[in-house]
Amino acid sequence: MHDHSIHRRRFIRAALAGTTALAAGPVLPALAEAAAPSTLITRAIPSTGEALPVIGLGTNAYGVQTTEEMAPLREVLRDMSRLGGTVIDTAHAYGRSEEVIGELLEGLGNRDDYFIATKTPIRGEIPDVDAAIRTCLERLRVSQLDLLQVHNLHEIDRQVPYFMAAREQGLTRHIGASVSSPAQYEGFIGAMERHPFDFIQVNYSIDDRGAAERILPMAEDLGFAVLINMPFGGRRGAASTFARVADRPLPDWAAEIDAESWAQVFLKYVVSHPAVTAAIPGTTRLRHLLDNQAAGRGRLPDAALRRDIERYWDALPS
Ligand SMILES: NC(=O)c1ccc[n+]([C@@H]2O[C@H](COP(=O)([O-])OP(=O)(O)OC[C@H]3O[C@@H](n4cnc5c(N)ncnc54)[C@H](OP(=O)(O)O)[C@@H]3O)[C@@H](O)[C@H]2O)c1
Numbered sequence: 001m002h003d004h005s006i007h008r009r010r011f012i013r014a015a016l017a018g019t020t021a022l023a024a025g026p027v028l029p030a031l032a033e034a035a036a037p038s039t040l041i042t043r044a045i046p047s048t049g050e051a052l053p054v055i056g057l058g059t060n061a062y063g064v065q066t067t068e069e070m071a072p073l074r075e076v077l078r079d080m081s082r083l084g085g086t087v088i089d090t091a092h093a094y095g096r097s098e099e100v101i102g103e104l105l106e107g108l109g110n111r112d113d114y115f116i117a118t119k120t121p122i123r124g125e126i127p128d129v130d131a132a133i134r135t136c137l138e139r140l141r142v143s144q145l146d147l148l149q150v151h152n153l154h155e156i157d158r159q160v161p162y163f164m165a166a167r168e169q170g171l172t173r174h175i176g177a178s179v180s181s182p183a184q185y186e187g188f189i190g191a192m193e194r195h196p197f198d199f200i201q202v203n204y205s206i207d208d209r210g211a212a213e214r215i216l217p218m219a220e221d222l223g224f225a226v227l228i229n230m231p232f233g234g235r236r237g238a239a240s241t242f243a244r245v246a247d248r249p250l251p252d253w254a255a256e257i258d259a260e261s262w263a264q265v266f267l268k269y270v271v272s273h274p275a276v277t278a279a280i281p282g283t284t285r286l287r288h289l290l291d292n293q294a295a296g297r298g299r300l301p302d303a304a305l306r307r308d309i310e311r312y313w314d315a316l317p318s
Helices: 004-016 027-034 067-083 097-108 129-140 156-168 182-194 215-222 238-245 262-271 286-294 303-315
Strands: 042-044 051-053 087-089 115-119 147-151 175-178 199-203 225-229
Touching: 067 097, 067 286, 087 225, 097 129, 115 129, 129 156, 147 156, 147 199, 156 175, 156 182, 175 182, 175 225, 182 199, 182 215, 199 215, 215 225, 238 262, 262 286, 262 303
Parallel strands: 087 115, 115 147, 147 175, 175 199, 199 225
Antiparallel strands: 042 051
């Protein structure tokens, strides 16, 4: 088991003593924040009690080929753990994403700072589930996964017994399943009733709040940790989510939750739902990583302010 708080404390101590080679540039102001670890918001995984920071990273755009394309992703994976973030979500289906993460973390030497979640293939018959799990480990260059997920309910009842065996054998520390569209919710609810997951993963954002109707309360009742995908509406939808607020100044209530950007408002809305363990915003850029990680600190909206944020959003022209 990795003790992330120890890693972070060690880094912050070394950084303050000037003994760690720090990245020049944009990470430095954020590092001052990181030096106040008490303000990092974490949530416990119900099945193990392990604490996770509420803002992680999605990597469905990490399936790149060249060293040049990998350079900005390297910066993200170098600085995310320095800022306190740990959860990285990837999948077999994201092209070379698992390989890219494996190669970069090996080079950076910071694998143990991270909680790595991946998923077995999304389509086609999986002839050998154990082999599919081994492929995830090999591509990521790790001996143990932190979370292994069934992707989009694919062959879920067949795969879960293999996942449970893999958890027994220590090939993964947790198991779960992911979906990302309301059309999958009915099938997902049945799967949540049948299987002993540690985690579920579902889409939830200010613009798509359907998961809060049944999925999130059910996860809370069953004691499943919850990862939130597509917190900005998804790689394709994010542009319209940000366009909807465009040049609008942040409302006065943003200061009450220490939000300094619309991205931070959107993320703080998502992670303030009581069932949510962590959100995994996708980004390929250091400046967006800094923005997003900052949402994992400071105050979160209470139930009344969450309703105000919903009303504000619903009244915006779409
Ligand atoms: N069924 C499933 O299991 C499933 C489905 C979908 C997603 N997922 C997982 O969930 C993760 C998140 O979903 P997603 O990546 O599709 O969508 P998302 O997190 O809602 O949005 C990502 C988009 O937002 C942009 N962005 C990120 N931070 C920003 C910021 N601070 N300001 C402005 N724009 C920002 C990103 O662009 P830049 O790259 O330029 O930052 C990217 O275009 C995925 O990466 C994947 O790991 C799982």
